[in-house]
Amino acid sequence: MNARIPCADRTGAPIGAGIGLRTCHFREILRQRPAIGWVEVHSENYFCDGGQPLHLLDKVRECYPVSLHGVGLSLGSAEPLDREHLARLRRLVGRIEPGLVSEHLSWSMAGGRHLNELLPLPCTDEALAVVAGHLDQVQDILGRQILVENISSYVGFQQSSMTEPAFLSELVARTGCGLLLDVNNVYVSAHNLDFDAREYLAAIPAEAVAEIHLAGHANLGRMLVDTHGAAVAPAVWALYAETIARLGPRPSLIEWDNDIPPLAVLLAEAAHAAVVMEGADGIAA
Amino acid sequence: MxxxxxxxxxxxxxxxxxxxxxxxxxxxxxxxxxxxxxxxxxxxxxxxxxxxxxxxxxxxxxxxxxxxxxxxxxxxxxxxxxxxxxxxxxxxxxxxxxxxxxxxxxxAYLPDTARLEWAIETVFHAEDPAPAALVALSRVSEDDYPGLHFRLAPHCRLIESPWPVDRLWHLNQPGVPWDDDFDIDAGGVLILVRRCGFEVELRRLGAAEGVLLASLVAGLTLGAACERVLERDPQAAIAAMLRGLLSAASLQLAAPAQGLPDGQH
Structure with a gap:
């Protein structure tokens, strides 16, 4: 099954299916060198000045394209971005030369306090201006395009004046950013906030999507929670297949952050994504 | 709105x-x-x-x-x-x-245990050890040694505690059996938390070496630090201790230009 996954391309551009790489799997990845297209890590975990984790990431970077995925920049905060955080991100980007750099459409800081959580934004003109301004600043400082990811939402805001796809489309138009489309997050938010996931996906500007995320969620009964602690749900695989049929193949990533399973399980999930993409290639041909 | x-x-x-x-x-x-x-x-x-x-x-x-x-x-x-x-x-x-x-x-020993764990965390992710300061020191005239200042390298931390928190830490590592003879009131310690390669090691410093390192880290010149060590232990092998700390890159020359003769900056 793994042989179906496109082999690592060291030029730096993620291609095909990849996995979110967590500490427990670094040594195994370096020893086995499985045929995955790329790996993604959380940027903040490598903001340090040295030591083993950074060293291992350097080693992985010698074998695989790497994507840096930030969880703490707080693009959507009404307050200014943390300059030290940005400086550390720039230093890491300079060191790793990642194929992709991404952040979330969310906020996590207010009044100088960090909640360290991906919190939802109201889809308003004011929020749009704030995020666009911060994106301009980040892309300027890093000297490259970054991708913005839709999050899982558990509440929305009465003051929202546009849909999230409309918000993201306008963000792309204003800043030239790309999109990281998390299909599981669309599924979870659609369930929780009672909108149609397929309508959402159809309204996303196809050409802007440079990466796709897939992960597992938990069903609490009335609400779904984005736990990153299970296999991708069948309904999410179905949405993913429809999305790939519309967009064509895009670098697709399996994320798993809680109750992390053996590496082989992650590779099998990635292989599944690769099969879906190959199927879409066949249709396109 | x-x-x-x-x-x-x-x-x-x-x-x-x-x-x-x-x-x-x-x-x-x-x-x-x-x-x-x-x-x-x-x-x-x-x-x-x-x-x-x-x-x-x-x-x-x-x-x-x-x-x-x-x-x-x-x-x-x-x-x-x-x-x-x-x-x-x-x-x-x-x-x-x-x-x-x-x-x-x-x-009472809990805060110092936490301080030790934070030091271990910090050292684990700290800047990688620089080449040993002995090289920099070799360019300094021995006459200037007493005036030299040193600082602790980024991959090192000093933890002082009235309790043997290093031993307590060790006894609480996974798989380490409890020692019935352990006594939390056995006396104070000065611990050098240091990264060797990628591993963090805890080294309990002896009395004279502890005075030397603590004095240097506090900003005293090498000459003043040596006086303090000799007050504590007139027989202390200071040169060997200093060589050990420098060759392990635990100490760095602070503002080396101050100690260098003219023309060698």
């Missing part, structure tokens, strides 16, 4: 409210109770904080138990809110918090 700033400040205040009951106004939730969705964020936020502390302070958690640790972690958030988007830095003040935390007052 609330501004984005007002909305975020109110959302954050409700999330961190000690009552755990507040829900901000203006939410829309697809027909479900707003408290349900908002509660998921609250649980996640406090869960993330606890997880971040648990990752850095496993020995403190082993000493006080899971439930007390969670209680302390939640109280810590109220006293020292997270000030950084990098959750790995959240626990930097946990030792200070424990020192002043009335509920932990009975465990």
């Amino acid at each position: 609330a501004s984005l700033l007002d909305l975020q400040v109110a959302f954050a205040a409700a999330l961190l409210d000690p009552s755990r009951q507040r829900v901000p106004v203006g939410l829309s939730t697809g027909g479900r109770p707003a408290a349900e969705g908002f509660g998921l964020y609250r649980n996640s936020v406090f869960g993330n904080y606890r997880k971040a502390l648990r990752a850095v302070y496993p020995v403190v958690e082993a000493l006080v138990g899971e439930r007390f640790f969670a209680h302390a972690a939640d109280a810590y958030v109220g006293v020292h809110p997270s000030r950084c988007g990098d959750l790995n830095r959240f626990g930097s003040l946990f030792a200070d918090f424990l020192r002043d935390f009335p509920d932990a007052a009975g465990l």
Whole structure:
């Protein structure tokens, strides 16, 4: 099954299916060198000045394209971005030369306090201006395009004046950013906030999507929670297949952050994504 | 309509409210109770904080138990809110918090244990050791040695405690059996927390070496530090101690230009 996954391309551009790489799997990845297209890590975990984790990431970077995925920049905060955080991100980007750099459409800081959580934004003109301004600043400082990811939402805001796809489309138009489309997050938010996931996906500007995320969620009964602690749900695989049929193949990533399973399980999930993409290639041909 | 700033400040205040009951106004939730969705964020936020502390302070958690640790972690958030988007830095003040935390007052050695664990965490991720300072020292005239200043390298920390927290730490590592002879009142220690390659090692310093290192780190010149060591132990092998610290790159020459003869800057 793994042989179906496109082999690592060291030029730096993620291609095909990849996995979110967590500490427990670094040594195994370096020893086995499985045929995955790329790996993604959380940027903040490598903001340090040295030591083993950074060293291992350097080693992985010698074998695989790497994507840096930030969880703490707080693009959507009404307050200014943390300059030290940005400086550390720039230093890491300079060191790793990642194929992709991404952040979330969310906020996590207010009044100088960090909640360290991906919190939802109201889809308003004011929020749009704030995020666009911060994106301009980040892309300027890093000297490259970054991708913005839709999050899982558990509440929305009465003051929202546009849909999230409309918000993201306008963000792309204003800043030239790309999109990281998390299909599981669309599924979870659609369930929780009672909108149609397929309508959402159809309204996303196809050409802007440079990466796709897939992960597992938990069903609490009335609400779904984005736990990153299970296999991708069948309904999410179905949405993913429809999305790939519309967009064509895009670098697709399996994320798993809680109750992390053996590496082989992650590779099998990635292989599944690769099969879906190959199927879409066949249709396109 | 609330501004984005007002909305975020109110959302954050409700999330961190000690009552755990507040829900901000203006939410829309697809027909479900707003408290349900908002509660998921609250649980996640406090869960993330606890997880971040648990990752850095496993020995403190082993000493006080899971439930007390969670209680302390939640109280810590109220006293020292997270000030950084990098959750790995959240626990930097946990030792200070424990020192002043009335509920932990009975465990006097707990703050120093936390200080040791934070030092281990910091050293693990610190800048990689630079080439030994002996090279820089070889360019200094021996006549200038007494005036030299040194500083601790980034991959090293000194921890002083009235309790043998290094031994306590060791006895709480996974798979290490408890030692019935361990005595928490066995006396104070000065510990050099240092990274060797990628591994962190704890080295308890002897009396003379402890005075030497502590004096240098406090900013004394090498000459003044040596006097202090000799007051403590007239027989101390200072040259060997200093060579050991320098060749292990634990010490760096501070402002080396001060110690260099003209023309060799």
